[in-house]
Amino acid sequence: MKNFFVISITLSLFLFSCNKEKKTVEAASKVKEKTIIVPEKFEVDSVKVDDSLKVDKNLTIAFRSKLLVFNQIKDSALLDSVYARENIHSTNYSKANLTKELEAKKAKFYKETKDGLKDWKPDFKTTWNNNSDMTVYSNRNDLLTVKYSGDGFTGGAHGYYYEFYKVFDLKNNKTLHLSDILTEQDPKIWSRILMDNFLKNDLGKGQAEMLLVKEIPLTENFYLGKDHLYFLYNQYEITAYAAGPVLIKVPFSAIKPLLKSEFKTRLGL
Structure with missing residues (x-):
């Protein structure tokens, strides 16, 4: 027991x-x-080329460009879309390869500029340039917005400047288009929305006085804010050159019926 x-x-x-x-x-x-x-931290690297060449006693040509490097993006189709705006198409978007692409663009700019000087050269000291840049505008809700911008001058009355935005859906490995956001793209509906908000946003800017169109078309040059959908129009698209780029912001609250339900859910609208 x-x-x-x-x-x-x-x-x-x-x-x-x-x-x-x-x-x-x-x-x-x-x-x-x-x-x-x-969540994995989203890291972004970059490559740059900044160089100049003295062609003769009066003319210097300069090239400056920066590309972002996204080592964490593995989808080849998405990467193709990221760099398409910079006219770069490759099977390898590594830092080393992107540097080679920039060097090739610089060489092309130098050659084309020098070839164009065979019949005429400036008779005063000046610098002609070609500049381009890539920056991350925002990265929220797995929606990465990249801003592409550039400017330059190669003679003539004035130089040029541009801005372009692309939104990339990192969750689904695709470029975001208006068709992914809007249920309706009727030009009659959107022309009124864009014109009303253009005039509302223009207070004191004077861009409305240089408007070249009667109806403002939708553009794929857009990006997303917290409370607004932004559309960017470059010089000569809807206004005269002197007006500069035109940014039209449309409140999400004013176009909720035109937004796709899955998009509203994703942004918490």
Whole structure:
């Protein structure tokens, strides 16, 4: 009887120890699971080329360009779309390859500019240039917005300047288009929306006085803000050169019926 009592106590202690160990392992497992689902930090690198060449005693030509490098984007079709705006098409968008692409663009600019000087050269000291840049405008809700901008001057009455925005859906590996956002793109509806907001945004700017069109068309040059959908029109698109780029912001609250339900859910509208 005494032996039976000792065995019972020993068995109870053993089972208690096993249960305690099991709970500890389960708890540790739950903690481990929680630490795994930490969002990966989105890192962006860049490459630059900044160079100039003195063609003769009066003329210097300069080339400056920067490209972003997205090592964490692996989808080839998405990468093609990211660099298409810069007229770069490759099977490898590594830092080294993108640097080579910029050097090739510089060489092409130098050659084309020098070839164009065979019949005429400036008779005063000046610099002709070609500049381009890529920057991350925003990255929210797995929607990456990249701003492409550039300017330059190669003789003539004035130089040029441009801005272009592209939104990339990192969750679905695709470029975001208006068709992914809007249920309706009827030109009659949107012309009125864009014109009303253009005039509302123009207070004090004077761009409305240089308007070249009667109806403002939708453009794929857009980006997303917290509360607005922004459309960007470059010089000569809807206004005279002197007006500069025109930015029209349309409140999401004013166009909710025209927004796709999945888009509103994603942005929490």
